Amino acid sequence: MAETMVPPGVTSGGPAGAPHGAPHGSHGGAAEGETRRDFLTLTTAAFAAVGVGAVVWPFISSMNPARDVLALASTEVDLSPIAVGQAVTVVWRGKPVFVRHRTAEDIQAARATPLSELKDPAPDQSRVQRDQWLVVVGVCTHLGCVPLGQRPTDAKGNFDGWFCPCHGSHYDTSGRIRIGPAPLNLPVPDYTFTSDTQIRIG
Amino acid sequence: MAIGLHDSTIQNPVLRWVDQRLPVFTMMQKEYGTFPTPRNFNYFWNFGALAMVTLMIMIATGVFLSMNYTPHTAHAFDSVERIMRDVNYGWLIRYVHMNGASMFFIVVFIHIWRGMYYGSYKAPRELLWILGVVIFLLMMATAFMGYVLPWGQMSFWGATVITNLFSAIPLVGESIVIWLWGGFSVDNPTLNRFFSLHYLLPFMIAGVVFLHVAALHITGSNNPLGIDPKGPQDTLPFHPYYTAKDSVGLVVYFIVFAFLVFFMPNYLGHADNYIPANPLVTPAHIVPEWYFLPFYAILRAVPDKLGGVLLMFGSIAVLFVLPWLDTSPVRSMRFRPVAKWSLYLWLVSFFVLMWAGAKPADEPYVTISRIATAYYFAYFLVILPLLGRLERPLSLPESIAMPVLRGGGPVLAGAAAKPMEKA
Ligand code: HEM
Ligand code: FES
Numbered sequence: 078m079a080e081t082m083v084p085p086g087v088t089s090g091g092p093a094g095a096p097h098g099a100p101h102g103s104h105g106g107a108a109e110g111e112t113r114r115d116f117l118t119l120t121t122a123a124f125a126a127v128g129v130g131a132v133v134w135p136f137i138s139s140m141n142p143a144r145d146v147l148a149l150a151s152t153e154v155d156l157s158p159i160a161v162g163q164a165v166t167v168v169w170r171g172k173p174v175f176v177r178h179r180t181a182e183d184i185q186a187a188r189a190t191p192l193s194e195l196k197d198p199a200p201d202q203s204r205v206q207r208d209q210w211l212v213v214v215g216v217c218t219h220l221g222c223v224p225l226g227q228r229p230t231d232a233k234g235n236f237d238g239w240f241c242p243c244h245g246s247h248y249d250t251s252g253r254i255r256i257g258p259a260p261l262n263l264p265v266p267d268y269t270f271t272s273d274t275q276i277r278i279g
Numbered sequence: 280m281a282i283g284l285h286d287s288t289i290q291n292p293v294l295r296w297v298d299q300r301l302p303v304f305t306m307m308q309k310e311y312g313t314f315p316t317p318r319n320f321n322y323f324w325n326f327g328a329l330a331m332v333t334l335m336i337m338i339a340t341g342v343f344l345s346m347n348y349t350p351h352t353a354h355a356f357d358s359v360e361r362i363m364r365d366v367n368y369g370w371l372i373r374y375v376h377m378n379g380a381s382m383f384f385i386v387v388f389i390h391i392w393r394g395m396y397y398g399s400y401k402a403p404r405e406l407l408w409i410l411g412v413v414i415f416l417l418m419m420a421t422a423f424m425g426y427v428l429p430w431g432q433m434s435f436w437g438a439t440v441i442t443n444l445f446s447a448i449p450l451v452g453e454s455i456v457i458w459l460w461g462g463f464s465v466d467n468p469t470l471n472r473f474f475s476l477h478y479l480l481p482f483m484i485a486g487v488v489f490l491h492v493a494a495l496h497i498t499g500s501n502n503p504l505g506i507d508p509k510g511p512q513d514t515l516p517f518h519p520y521y522t523a524k525d526s527v528g529l530v531v532y533f534i535v536f537a538f539l540v541f542f543m544p545n546y547l548g549h550a551d552n553y554i555p556a557n558p559l560v561t562p563a564h565i566v567p568e569w570y571f572l573p574f575y576a577i578l579r580a581v582p583d584k585l586g587g588v589l590l591m592f593g594s595i596a597v598l599f600v601l602p603w604l605d606t607s608p609v610r611s612m613r614f615r616p617v618a619k620w621s622l623y624l625w626l627v628s629f630f631v632l633m634w635a636g637a638k639p640a641d642e643p644y645v646t647i648s649r650i651a652t653a654y655y656f657a658y659f660l661v662i663l664p665l666l667g668r669l670e671r672p673l674s675l676p677e678s679i680a681m682p683v684l685r686g687g688g689p690v691l692a693g694a695a696a697k698p699m700e701k702a
Contacts, residue, residue, distance in 0.1 A: 137458075140472065146462045166559055171464035173559045216464075219584060221443040222436065222561040242563050243440065244579055245640045260584050 151279030153271070156210065164227045166215060169278045173215035173223050174266060175239070176276075179250060184208050186237065187251035194255075197262045201251040204265050212268050212276065213252035217241040219259035224248060239263070310496055315514035316521055317502035319679050323397070324500070324521075325528030326390035331488065332529065333383045338481050340376040348428065350474035352467045355430035356555045374544040375536075380422050381547045382536050384570035387415060395601075395622060398610030399501040405602040407494040412598045414487050419571070419595075421480040424473040426568060427465075431552030436565045438465045438473070444578075447588040464558060505610025506675055513679035564639065572636030573629055577655070579640050580648035590652065597659045604659050606667025614673040618666045625658040 152169040154176055159165055164177040177183075187201035205211055217224050219241065225231040226239035226248075234240030234247035236255045241248075246257030253262040268278040287298040287305060298304040347366050349358040362369035391411070394400055400408035427438045442459050446452040461468030499508070508514050515521070539546070547569055551562045567575050577594050581587035597604075612619040628651040635651065638644040 140461055141458050142460075142462050143468070146468065168559065171462060171466050171558060219443075220440040221446075222440065222565070223559060224561075225563075241561075243436075243561065243565055243640070258579075258582055258584055258587065 151277050154276050154278065155274060156276065157274040161209070166227050167278070169214075169266065174278055175211070175213050175215040175227060175252070175263070177211045177250075179209050179211055183211075183237070183250040187249060187253075190249065190251075190253075196254050197260065199251075199253060199262055204251050204253075204262070206268075206270060210276075211250070211252060212265060212278070213263035214266055215239075215263065217243065217246055217259055218254065218261040218263065219244055219246050219257065224263075310517075311522075312516065312518045314496070314517040315499070315508070315511070316517045317500055317508050317679055318513060318515045318520075319502050319504060320500075320521065320524065321503050322524075322528060323389070323393040323503075325525055325532075326386050326393060328525040329386045329528060329532050330383065330390055332532070333379060333386055334481065334484060334488065337376065337379050337383065338485070340372050340379060341478070341481065343372050344376055345478065348474075350428070350471050352430060352470055352556070355428060355470060359429040371540070374540045376425075377548065378536065378539040378544060380425065380568075381539070381570065382532070383418065384422070386532070387418065388570075391415065391598075392626070394501075395625075396612050397501055397503055398505050398605070398607075398612070400602045401605065401608075401610050402602070403498045404494075404501065407491060407498060408602060409599055410487055410491040410494060412595070414484055414491060415598075416595065417480055417484045417487065421477060421484065422568065422570070424477040424480070426552075427470065427473045428477060429552060430470065430556045432554045432556055432560075432562050433549045433552040433565065435465060435556035435558065436561055437567055438469065440565065441567075442469075444588050444591075447585040449585070466558075501610060502679060503611060503613065504676060504679055505614070506679060509678050566637050569633070569637075572634075573632035574636075576632040576636035576648045577652050579636070580645065580652045590656075594652075594655060597656065601659060601663075605663040607663075607670065607672065609672040609675065614675055615666070615670060616673065617670045618663070621658055621662045621666070625655065628652075628654040628658075 152167055152174070154165070154167050156176070156178070159176065159178045161178050162180050162183075164175055166173045166175055168174070179187075184201070190201075192198040192200065204213075215223050215227070220243060222241050222243035224234075224239035224241040224246070226233040232240045232242070234255075236247055236249035238248040238250045238252060238255075240246070241257065241259065244258050246259035247255045248259075248263055249255050251262075252265075254260070266278050268276050271277050284299040285302040285305065287295050287302060289295045289298045289304050289308075294304055344362065347358060347362050347369065349355055359373070362373050364370075366372075394408060394411070423437070423441060427434045442456055442465065445459065446456045448455060457463065459469070460466065461472060502508075549566065549568075551565075554562075566572070574591050574594055578587045578591040581590050607615065607618065609615055612622055631651040632648060632655065635644045635648040
């Protein structure tokens with residue numbers, strides 16, 4: 078392609094050389110058969126491609142989240158009514174977020190697990206700000222179902238955390254994936270403790 | 280005849296006037312009237328016409344549903360219930376549309392099976408076959424997005440799981456999913472665009488169907504013997520012979536269709552879709568529509584996310600290259616003793632996958648799905664390429680007319696010239 082970009086003059090001739098004379102008129106070698114017309118065709122095609130791209134982009138981009146969707150406010154959660162061992166589900170950006178008040182055994186179980194047993198290794202300490210409060214996005218990292226385990230009656234899976242019924246992923250008390258097709262731990266959203274009993278997610 | 284006018288043979292003066300200027304009647308006459316068609320079709324050759332009828336029914340019912348449907352998360356479910364309860368004959372239109380989708384897949388599955396059994400994908404019909412697979416993909420996309428519209432629990436969670444398939448793509452997966460959703464979860468922007476696309480895609484299907492049929496009319500139809508017609512003694516004009524045969528099939532089709540619509544309209548659906556979508560609660564047991572089950576089972580058979588997604592798409596993509604995987608020059612399985620049974624076994628694996636896809640993701644179903652998945656792919660990737668070399672096909676009949684007319688039909692000049700051989 079690049080050779081076609083030789084300036085028209087190099088091919089030896091005025092415009093008359095282009096349509097007919099090229100095979101005879103050029104000096105042979107790599108430039109043989111290349112004409113001013115080829116150059117113009119390629120330039121036009123390149124401009125057309127850029128133009129099409131520029132026209133298509135707004136349409137593609139219009140399908141991305143709009144500004145009002147992006148502007149969705151953060152979510153405040155009052156922790157005071159959540160007793161030890163209980164969990165609540167709140168909505169943040171249209172997704173469920175699990176807030177779990179962990180028991181001492183929950184924390185103990187999460188910390189006792191060697192990292193080598195984890196599919197997506199992360200120490201429990203890196204996933205909490207205060208040991209007893211676990212905050213994770215309640216969306217299975219496999220294909221997006223909401224795992225069970227928030228209500229006392231739910232199946233919690235083999236590791237006493239959450240169990241995703243869709244294709245059988247088990248999460249532990251730190252929200253880490255232990256068995257099943259999900260590749261990653263339940264993500265921890267950005268959140269801050271605004272007081273001892275209040276967090277803001279987002 | 281004036282210069283610039285088409286030389287029409289149509290008698291009716293009004294039609295003739297049109298035909299001279301735009302020869303659509305000549306074209307219909309050529310493509311659907313006198314079109315030479317192999318004389319030995321069996322009822323498997325009805326299903327293309329049935330698919331075409333189904334597409335028209337889907338578009339007609341869809342247009343009328345849209346007049347009463349509201350694509351908004353707050354109103355979609357109620358608007359569908361209103362169609363069911365308050366709109367005159369709304370229940371009928373919706374049940375026809377709902378079960379029409381199932382009929383569409385039944386018909387197209389059989390149509391594809393016909394192609395696989397009689398080798399219709401082989402030269403010179405490769406492009407015709409590829410266009411068919413494109414139609415099949417578009418149909419799946421259309422049906423998937425349609426199922427989201429009533430905004431029930433299965434709508435929502437089906438949409439969530441299927442769009443999340445794209446998150447398996449390395450690096451850009453997450454961005455693609457957010458782009459598909461137009462947000463951070465399946466929500467109102469998603470519903471809106473799905474409605475727009477659900478309305479659009481069937482018309483694109485109609486366009487590809489046109490190309491599919493145009494390609495068919497270049498190569499001509501295959502037939503149960505898989506050999507080419509050798510002359511007029513091997514063919515019949517499409518009308519009245521196959522218009523009549525298609526009509527018989529159409530009657531049976533409508534009996535089945537009507538039975539579904541009037542006696543078991545919700546049998547093929549899932550009860551959970553009559554529960555409004557709840558983004559916070561996944562139903563305990565989510566399953567896709569029955570026609571996606573084999574592919575869903577393949578997805579779940581693989582313990583790895585990306586692997587499962589690739590294999591699922593691969594199970595359809597492999598159809599695109601089928602014409603080149605099957606290296607045998609013999610089209611019809613009637614003459615391929617080993618390939619025939621391998622293909623029947625493939626059909627069994629397909630049904631096993633369909634069954635396993637509806638079961639929970641537990642043992643023994645996972646192991647069973649894995650075995651069936653392995654065979655599904657082995658048929659295409661190992662068995663067919665090998666059989667092309669190893670198998671000894673039975674001897675092919677001399678011509679189409681000969682086995683058909685054996686035992687005395689009218690003896691046609693061309694056919695009579697050749698001595699009878701073992702068929
Ligand atoms: C290839 C053809 C089509 C297929 C396979 C198809 C499939 C479907 C399916 C499976 C549903 C869900 C039915 C339910 O469970 O309620 C649906 C709903 C719907 N479709 Fe289609 N469709 C097709 C063509 C169309 C067209 C052309 C339109 C519009 C012009 C349309 C408009 C609608 C509407 C408004 C709904 C929502 C109402 C409802 O859920 O019953 N469809 N479609
Ligand atoms: S979505 Fe949770 S295991 Fe598949």
